[in-house]
Amino acid sequence: MSARDGGRPRNAKPMSSGTIGSWADGADVIVIGFGVAGASAAVEAAVHGADVLMLERTSGWGGAAALAGGFIYMGGGTPLQKACGFEDTPEDMHAFLTAAMGAGADAAKLAIFAERSVEHFDWLTSCGVPFRAAFYDRPGWEPSGDEGLMYSGGENAYPFAELVRPAPRGHVPQMRNKRTGERGGGYMLMEPLAETVASLGVRIDYDTRFERLVAESDGRVSGVVVTSYGEELVVRARRSVVLAGGGFTFNPDMVARHVPVLTTRAGSATDAHDGQCIRAAQALGADVTHMHACEAAVHTDPALMIRGIVVDGRGTRVINEDTYPGRIGQELVSHHSSQAFIVADEQAVDEAAADRNPSSAFAPPQPAWVSDDVAELEEAAGIPAGALAATLELYNRHAERGADPVHHKATQWVRPLRAPYGLFDLRGATSGFPLGGLRTDIDGAVLDVNNEAIPGLRAAGRTTSGIAAGGYASGCSLAEGSFFGRRAGRAAAHDPPLGASRSSLG
Template sequence: MPDPTLIPVKASSIDTWSYESDVLVAGFGIAGATAAIEAARAGADVLVLERLGGAGGAAAMSGGFIYLGGGTPLQNALGFDDSAENMKAFMKAALGPGVDDAKIDAYCDGSVDHFNWLIDAGVVFDESFWGEPGWEPPHSEGLMYSGGENSAPFNKVIPPAPRGHLPRKSASDDGEQAGGYMLMKPLIETAEALGARTLYDSRVQALVIDENNRVVGLTVRQYGVSIAIKARRGVVLATGSFAYDDTMLRDHAPRIEGRPAASIESHDGRAILMSQAIGAATAHMDATEVAIFCDPQLMARGILVNGRGQRYINEDTYPGRIAQETLLHQGGDAFLIIDELLYEKALQTESTSAIMRGTPKWVCESVEELENEIGLPKGSLQSTVELFNHHAASGSDPVFSKKSEWLTPITTPIAAYDLRGMTGGFTLGGLKTTVDAEVLHVSGEPIPGLFAAGRCTSGVCAGGYASGASLGDSSFFGRRAGKRAAAR
């Protein structure tokens, strides 16, 4: 059914404004918090709307990685050389196709400054490095490879550097005090200390426009009542992705329909739809991050095969790349093949995803038997294992260039994990914005008074992903949105 509340409201039709502010921010996750901070520092009166009963959004429940580089103080302290140019080269190679070069250039050139800005806001990063495969460090290590920078095909052409910066966890192992929580806590406190006001349990409905089609406010549903809130300078949309709107997923990113991950139910795409209602452009609406629910310590040691019994990726790369390749290009069919010795070695390692280890579905005495048990084409797995073992014995992988440290011939007993259906993700596409977070009309011109950041926009990721890119570009362009809105 059509939703009439999405249709823009004329300011002339509003009799009473329930609240007013210079800058009105919709969403109190990381994009909204950083926008509020910068707008307040620019002297604006800031009001933040949050649909839920508390601040933090999906960012507060995430692992907390922020993708930063170019020679941050943490990289330098731990002995890793990086440059803005190398960071740009990697991001443009790994996050496409079709990346916004201007956004990546701005992001990489400003990365060290953004790191220092986070430090000044109270975010703490431990001066330690975690170099094992995994989704995130098991302790409070502050730096990790988080995008496959040190694996093929990137490590052959771009000097690798770890760029996954993780805020220090609290002393407790409670998930609410993990990296994402410890990232958002000081940002929320900073915004509030600067005078940003907050209205919770407030769901945005539509944009309010004046006679010149400038955005001057929002209509909001609060405790069952619709109200209007005026923005004297600008509106910043920071309400998250559309991972929980099945209609939008079916239209744009059907492969992750019914399998949301790393997102929350308030990620319903509302900001995108109500902006489209006034002519806003969108980009990369089909782009998705994908996670695969298997411990990277296992995957790095084994081989991944598709429904034809063939390898399809280097298993030592970023698990998000493995997941995207599995779901988007292999139809979601994946089996992890591993022998007893490699399985036992993986179980002895530390991992935050040890819960994803479980036990293999099939255990057999021969590759032929395992092939039959899985139901793979006759001879397919046997030839795959034979080819892999032939080259692994000499420490090479001419097919996918897996690093030699993970190349061990697969022996028997042999086992397989069934990874079919073991993926989930969130959307990366959204409103098309400038490097200053201005929302663009389909004509290519900025829509006056409207700004956006975070997962309701198309940021630095156009297809590929690296852990931390979402919180990174959400916070970086959230800052720009707040500054720009305050300056209007």
């Protein structure tokens, strides 16, 4: 079990350096975790002259990132966007993110993330991450083939399309023989990054699990306590520790406390995301933020959702179905207790099948009930009598003239639904991961509850709260993990060495 060993919560209390007898071989910068944030931090720390040691609890690199579909959220006019014929600017990207990432999203992070996104694309390609200049224009969770660009945040749908010029920003590394849900573009992000890490002479200790931090009497972090093959070791960090061990998706206690809507719905992470990096920093006074926020997927075919309507357990329509499917998932998880159905007709099913990703590992959705009689469907699904009929009547009335004044689905997807109707059961078909974590500045410095940086401690990736505070777009995690991971690594390489005067540590 990830968060608990033998039923006991793992100790996260910092160890005082004064109590330590012997130290294992250390490094200038110690990076915890060899996923996307850790790899990016290690590369930049090494490039900036630091001696870097990565500590990874599993037996290989990759983390959740290597399992990911591979969307990396970038824009502002990347070469890939241009090659696919799309115009974008950092200002448009910033405006979209500001509207879409949720109230209270970190303004400084949003600003620099948008401003330097093209440079970040160039950095990834300089590390060898491949992209094919092809745009995937059909509804779905991911491109069906090795297309490199897709809308991944609802930029081209209500309400965002009315606020800012739409541009697709979901960049997907090229992956041959891809199988959606099993083998995706995330691997082709991580393999080149892992090769870059190796080429820079970074040392890596696998099967080494970070347990807690070591602190000097003045609070400065000076090392880490790890376990490896049952042995406890203390490793010195001469300049900084970068925590990049993922979030708390698979810490049931933390999920129940902070994001109860995800209880029993954890997904899109590995069980190494057990919250230990967050807890260890918290035990040293670190602040956390946006702990309630989550990404959420709804496990069905977006190509079917877009052609039907999505209703909740009371038969009420939920959202414009042409938006980012993760936004539909967030809406269902956060406001409808994950109780939902798709209502579709035969034409919708046939058109969705034609759009279907042939490489998908998932079976096409099947209706739970089919009937000409809406009352029969309501009874079968436990929807209050007349509620679904009223929803359908309203939708169809406006759809006759191609309009959706209630939720503003784009005209191209609006037409009246005709009997027989299929009701597809989405109750409980959601899962996701928390977006909250350590509060950091744009260079990964971990801030304490007094808003001061904890000396010698930086963090990146899902260990931190990034750009999303309730909203999300596919690709944000890999993008911010690599973007802010790089910045944390670079800053860590320049952190003052242990023994420097206290004033220089501020």
